[in-house]
Amino acid sequence: MARRSASRSLLEIVVTLVVVVLLAFVLQTFVARPYVIPSESMEPTLHGCPGCTNDRIIAEKLTYYVREPRIGDVVVFRGPPSWNEGYQSIRSDNAVRRALENAAATVGLAPPDENNLVKRVVATGGQTVACCDVQGRVTVDGLALDEPYVVHDFPWNPGGENASYPVGRAFGPITVPDGHLWMMGDNRSNSKDSRFYVGDETNGTVSVDDVRGRAVAVFWPINRAGPID
Template sequence: MPLWQELPLLLIVAFCLAVLIRTFLVQAFFIPSGSMEETLLVGDRVLVNKVLYDVREPQRGEIVVFEGPPNWAPENQIDKDAGFFAELGRTVGDLVGFSQPGEKDFIKRVIGLPGDTVACCDVQGRVTVNGYPLDESSYVYEDSPLDATPNPRQCTARRFDPVKVEPGQMFVMGDHRGVSQDSRCQGQVPIDNVIGRAFVILWPSSRWGWLSVPETFKNVPKNAAAPAAPGPRITRAPQIPLTPDFFVAPLAASAMVSTRSARQQRLRRRRW
């Protein structure tokens, strides 16, 4: 095929591959707020594994992306008065990963699983899970004050009454406890709302690193009323506009390189 025909075809193939990767395998998520500082900063991009939780449930200490329940207040505001072309651009961006996350997209750390009892605080001001105090010094940033009065609508206080995590739910909290609005005041999150696990900081390059599970969670005892292991989970359709903006450019560049290589090979054959 001539170059002017081959190049658009390869770009279309690259676009389709990017959409497939975004939909079923891995996506990049843009951090819109400071609720996970200093683990994740505003503007960071993290890769999210979408396949992992189709074969197992989330684990304590993992950082997950999920769709917020209806009662959760949005962290990321979207301009609803944007014009037609802005909406069209956002829709196209959702397909290939160049848009901002939606209003109901959240990223938090899993603290409690079904059957767990989560509370705060022990005599040293620490969060406990099934009576075990968590050592959160490695990831918690600007914890809420101990002497603040608990508010059921605002997570402004460190103390909260013991919460028994219900079946099919999880208890999540942000690492920046002073500003994070999470399960302390907004309630538990259905596990089925989870989109995937954030496992690496992809951008900026100076902050590249793995998002591992802190050691303290490995010592949490199992709860006495832990439910039986569920069966295989049904694969969910994508629910939030995550952003795989690092897949399209490399694929497009690869397509251009392949086109040039094929062109050079044809020229060599003609010379012979």
């Protein structure tokens, strides 16, 4: 009787573990998953810096099942090939441990081994983006964007000569290919984004297929927890 009871308890534990793993896989593959902000390129919207408590965010996937990313969305995406210079694998050099890490990532219990970045959508497929108008604002199809989230930017000299990125604001015009996005960090004076990669195979743009989700909330640290504007 005791042996049967022990076997039943063991079976319940195994079933519970399987259900937990399946739920984690479904949630992180199809609904939402957490990410860590890797740098200060999205300051002050998202916080990240060497040696500090970087923001932990939730990126949800459901929105992009029904619509494409839009201007203003804060998006997590996989870095295109030209953006991955210097990226180092987070997997162990030990073959057995690496296999376990890859298996855990498959079911959502470990992060994927890819260069995930967080930026804001500034222009979408078919639109032409440039900087700047006479007030130093980014324009899309000739219309200036209202970007109150941009606090840090290069100086602007109205009516005078202005340097081009990466030492100044000016860039473009660039027409975004269909199915692609023009991505920029909110910290415009310290963000390695689409502007930096102009001249690559997609002229600095990011494929919609590389989007991993829409960043919607900071959940850690507690004093910064809340929705992302």
